[in-house]
Amino acid sequence: xxxxxxxxxxxxxxxxxxxxxxxxxxxxxxxxxxxxxxxxxxxxxxxxxxxxxxxxxxxxxxxxxxxxxxxxxxxxxxxxxxxxxxxxxxxxxxxxxxxxxxxxxxxxxxxxxxxxxxxxxxxxxxxxxxxxxxxxxxxxxxxxxxxxxxxxxxxxxxxxxxxxxxxxxxxxxxxxxxxxxxxxxxxxxxxxxxxxxxxxxxxxxxxxxxxxxxxxxxxxxxxxxxxxxxxxxxxxxxxxxxxxxxxxxxxxxxxxxxxxxxxxxxxxxxxxxxxxxxxxxxxxxxxxxxxxxxxxxxxxxxxxxxxxxxxxxxxxxxxxxxxxxxxxxxxxxxxxxxxxxxxxxxxxxxxx
Ligand code: DAH
Numbered sequence: 001x002x003x004x005x006x007x008x009x010x011x012x013x014x015x016x017x018x019x020x021x022x023x024x025x026x027x028x029x030x031x032x033x034x035x036x037x038x039x040x041x042x043x044x045x046x047x048x049x050x051x052x053x054x055x056x057x058x059x060x061x062x063x064x065x066x067x068x069x070x071x072x073x074x075x076x077x078x079x080x081x082x083x084x085x086x087x088x089x090x091x092x093x094x095x096x097x098x099x100x101x102x103x104x105x106x107x108x109x110x111x112x113x114x115x116x117x118x119x120x121x122x123x124x125x126x127x128x129x130x131x132x133x134x135x136x137x138x139x140x141x142x143x144x145x146x147x148x149x150x151x152x153x154x155x156x157x158x159x160x161x162x163x164x165x166x167x168x169x170x171x172x173x174x175x176x177x178x179x180x181x182x183x184x185x186x187x188x189x190x191x192x193x194x195x196x197x198x199x200x201x202x203x204x205x206x207x208x209x210x211x212x213x214x215x216x217x218x219x220x221x222x223x224x225x226x227x228x229x230x231x232x233x234x235x236x237x238x239x240x241x242x243x244x245x246x247x248x249x250x251x252x253x254x255x256x257x258x259x260x261x262x263x264x265x266x267x268x269x270x271x272x273x274x275x276x277x278x279x280x281x282x283x284x285x286x287x288x289x290x291x292x293x294x295x296x297x298x299x300x301x302x303x304x305x306x307x308x309x310x311x312x313x314x315x316x317x318x319x320x321x322x323x324x325x326x327x328x329x330x331x332x333x334x335x336x337x338x339x340x341x342x343x344x345x346x347x348x349x350x351x352x
Contacts, residue, residue: 006040007062014069020077027070037063104347107324108212108336111244112194115214115318118243122236124190124216129172131196135162137171141303142260157198157209165198169215170260170317173296176217177304187311188220188228194320205332212320219296219306219313230263230295233314237267237291244323245272252287261294261315272326281326288326291318 010030017023030037041063044056085091105113116126129137139151149155150167157165172193180189193215201207216236220226234251241249249269256266269290271282278284293316298308321333328347335343 003040003058003062006036007065010037010066011069014066014073017073020074023070023073023077030066030070037066104345106336106344107328107330107347108320110347111324111327112212112214112320114244115240115320116192116194118240119190119192119216122190122239124192127172127176127191127193129166129169129175129193129195131166131198132159132163133166133171135164137174138164138166138168141174141300142170143297143299143303144259148259153200155199155201157200166195167199168197168317169193169195169213170315172215173217173260173315174300174303177219177301177306181305185306188218188226189313190218192216203334205334208321208333208337210337211333214318214320216316216318217296217313218315219301219311222308222310222312228312228314230314233293233295233316234267236314237293237316240318241269241290241323245269245327247272250276256292256294258292258294260297260300262297264292264294267291267293267316273329290322290326291316293317 013026013030014023017026029035032038041056041059044052044059047055086093120126135151138156139146139148144150156167159165172191172195176189176191176193177185193213195213195215196210197213198210201209203209218228218232218236220228230253234253238249238251241251249272251270252268253265254268256264258264266289268287270276271279271286271288273279273281274286276286278286282288293314296313296315301308301311301313321336324330324336325333
C-alpha cells in the first residue's frame with residue numbers, strides 16, 4: 001500500500017477545509033466509524049504476520065500526523081474567529097466590566113456590631129444564652145412573680161410546661177452570674193448579651209413577634225473604691241447612645257418598674273430629630289423612650305449566687321430595632337424581617 005500517496009491526499013483534504021464545518025466533514029470522512037484512516041489501521045489484520053509490526057507502526061504514525069493536522073487547522077479557525085470578533089467591534093476590551101452585586105449587612109447587624117465593638121473596648125465580654133429558655137431563668141430568677149402579667153400566654157410563646165422562647169435577654173444575667181460564681185467570681189463582671197427574643201404580639205408598625213435586644217450587666221463590690229452607682233449607669237448609657245445615634249445626646253431618667261431592678265428607670269434621649277422642640281417622631285414631647293435600666297435587684301444577685309450585701313450592679317436592656325429605627329429614620333418595624341431586598345440594599349456595604 002502506498003502510504004505516501006494516502007498521506008498527501010489526507011493532509012491536502014485537511015488543508016483544503018475552508019471553515020470549521022468543512023473541517024468537521026473531513027474529520028468524519030477520515031476518522032469516523034468507516035473512516036479511511038481507521039480502515040487503514042484496521043487492515044493490519046489482513047497482512048501476513050511478519051509484515052504486521054512494520055505496517056502497524058507506519059499506519060499509527062500516519063494516523064497521529066493527520067490527527068495533529070486536524071487539531072492545528074481547528075486552532076487556526078478559532079484564532080481567526082477571535083480576531084474577527086475583536087476587529088468587528090463585537091467585543092470592546094475598554095468597556096468597564098459588569099460589577100458583581102455585593103451584599104450589604106442588615107441594619108440590625110450594623111448597629112449590633114458597633115455596639116459590640118464599643119462595649120468590648122470598655123472591657124465588656126460578649127455572652128450568649130439559649131433562645132429556648134426555662135421558666136426559671138426567664139421569670140423566677142429575675143424576681144418576676146408567678147402572677148405577673150408578662151408570663152401570660154398572650155405575651156409568651158410557651159413550648160412545654162416549663163420551657164418557652166425567651167421573651168428578653170435578661171435571663172442571661174443570672175446564667176452569667178451563676179457561671180461566674182462557679183468559676184470563682186472575681187469582680188468586676190461586665191457583660192453584654194446581644195440576642196434574639198420572642199413575644200406573642202400582633203404584628204403591626206411598632207410590634208414584631210421576633211426582635212433583637214442587647215442586655216448589659218455590670219457587677220462589682222458594694223464597698224471600697226469600686227462601688228457602682230447610678231452615675232456609672234448614666235455615663236455608660238450616654239456613651240452607648242452617642243455612638244449608635246452618631247451624635248451627642250442629652251438623656252433623662254424617669255422611674256420605671258421592672259421586677260429585676262431596684263430602682264428601675266426609663267432612660268429617655270432628647271429627640272435627635274427636632275432637638276427637643278417637639279415633632280411627630282417624639283410625639284411632640286421632645287423626648288424618646290429608649291433604654292430601660294436600673295440597679296440590679298438583690299433577689300437577682302441572690303439567684304446568681306452573690307450576696308447583695310457585698311455586691312452591687314446595674315443592668316440595661318436595649319431594643320435594637322428601636323435604636324436602628326431612630327438612627328436611620330425607619331418608621332415600620334416590619335421592614336426588618338420583611339426580606340424586601342430594596343429595603344436592605346439601601347444600607348451601606350460594610351466589610352469587617
Ligand atoms: N428585659 C426588659 C424587657 O425586655 C428590659 C430591661 C429593663 C432590661 C430593665 C434590663 C433592665 O436589664 O435593667 O422589657
